[in-house]
Amino acid sequence: MLRAALSFIAGAAVALALWWYATPAYNVLLTRIVRHAEPSGRSIKVVYPGAPEIQIPADQLTYNIILFAGLVAAAPPRRLERLLIAIVVLLAFHVLALLTSIEATYATRAGPFSRTNYSPPEQDFWTSIDFLYRIGGLFAIAFVCWYAAIGARAPQPGTSKRPGRDGQARRRTASSRR
Amino acid sequence: MSRVRFIVVFLLLLAIFEFALLIDVVDRDVVIPFTTWIAIISGAIIRIAQPGLHVIGTTISAPCFAVDIRNGCNGVEATLFVVAAVLAFPASVAKKLIGVVIGTGLIQLANLVRVVTLFLIGCHRRSWFEAFHLAVWQTAIFALAVGFFIIWSRRSVPANVASRA
Numbered sequence: 001m002l003r004a005a006l007s008f009i010a011g012a013a014v015a016l017a018l019w020w021y022a023t024p025a026y027n028v029l030l031t032r033i034v035r036h037a038e039p040s041g042r043s044i045k046v047v048y049p050g051a052p053e054i055q056i057p058a059d060q061l062t063y064n065i066i067l068f069a070g071l072v073a074a075a076p077p078r079r080l081e082r083l084l085i086a087i088v089v090l091l092a093f094h095v096l097a098l099l100t101s102i103e104a105t106y107a108t109r110a111g112p113f114s115r116t117n118y119s120p121p122e123q124d125f126w127t128s129i130d131f132l133y134r135i136g137g138l139f140a141i142a143f144v145c146w147y148a149a150i151g152a153r154a155p156q157p158g159t160s161k162r163p164g165r166d167g168q169a170r171r172r173t174a175s176s177r178r
Numbered sequence: 179m180s181r182v183r184f185i186v187v188f189l190l191l192l193a194i195f196e197f198a199l200l201i202d203v204v205d206r207d208v209v210i211p212f213t214t215w216i217a218i219i220s221g222a223i224i225r226i227a228q229p230g231l232h233v234i235g236t237t238i239s240a241p242c243f244a245v246d247i248r249n250g251c252n253g254v255e256a257t258l259f260v261v262a263a264v265l266a267f268p269a270s271v272a273k274k275l276i277g278v279v280i281g282t283g284l285i286q287l288a289n290l291v292r293v294v295t296l297f298l299i300g301c302h303r304r305s306w307f308e309a310f311h312l313a314v315w316q317t318a319i320f321a322l323a324v325g326f327f328i329i330w331s332r333r334s335v336p337a338n339v340a341s342r343a
Binding site: 001005008012016019020059060063066067070071128131132134135136137139140142143144147148151 | 181185188189192193196197199200249250255256258259309312313314316317320321323324325329
């Protein structure tokens with residue numbers, strides 16, 4: 001367990017450094033996917049035609065890679081394709097989170113533009129989705145991606161407390177006697 | 179299949195719990211009073227190292243620094259994460275109850291350490307505050323939540339299911 005904890009810390013530390021220094025470059029990648037978005041250091045600037053310019057602190061949407069990297073370092077998936085799929089899903093959620101954050105910002109923090117273009121239920125909807133992601137959703141997604149990727153190593157009924165080799169051998173012997 | 183079921187139930191429960199945080203009554207009558215207690219206890223601890231500290235509601239202030247503890251910093255979201263994971267996992271009611279109680283206690287204890295250290299970082303190393311507030315402590319708290327769940331779930335696999343394997 002100590003080894004897993006140390007591996008977690010090492011993986012998370014590497015990812016923390018990566019997140020800290022590579023966020024501007026990652027934001028460039030995100031802005032190539034999201035239309036009307038431009039990188040602006042650790043933030044992303046959005047300029048929709050006819051709408052006010054807004055800034056999204058994009059680094060606050062992507063730091064779940066630290067938890068994910070720590071978990072992967074502590075208990076790596078045995079199959080590489082599972083890890084790759086997990087990473088793709090995690091990154092896809094970064095794009096969705098950015099889109100949601102843009103909508104939430106335009107819906108509630110763009111002054112008269114918000115009141116003109118978003119009804120109160122729409123404002124509530126986008127704010128709620130943005131809140132759910134930021135408050136814990138981003139970590140839940142990182143956890144689920146890792147949990148699904150490690151497959152049979154994840155604790156689940158019927159796999160975690162399997163009888164040991166001795167127990168299996170004993171059962172086999174008993175059944176062969178019958 | 180049970181892993182997929184766990185993931186679906188976990189995400190559903192977490193969404194329901196977090197959605198509840200958005201309801202005014204829950205925020206006003208549960209979250210804010212709870213957060214006020216966190217501020218009072220953290221303030222009492224910080225006062226040992228930082229005399230002249232005041233706690234007003236959810237705000238802790240001293241001449242060197244001030245913080246307002248809000249959702250995201252009160253440990254509620256990580257607690258809900260643990261509770262959702264424990265409830266989604268197929269274990270006996272007694273084991274779930276133990277998991278919820280110990281998990282909640284552990285997260286809240288760690289959160290007190292977070293609030294205290296963040297305040298002291300804000301006082302003495304202001305430039306470090308944002309990184310520690312956002313990335314380091316938030317990740318550490320959720321890592322603790324995941325770590326606790328993994329350990330608890332390995333000890334809580336139903337015996338009848340385990341013997342079928």
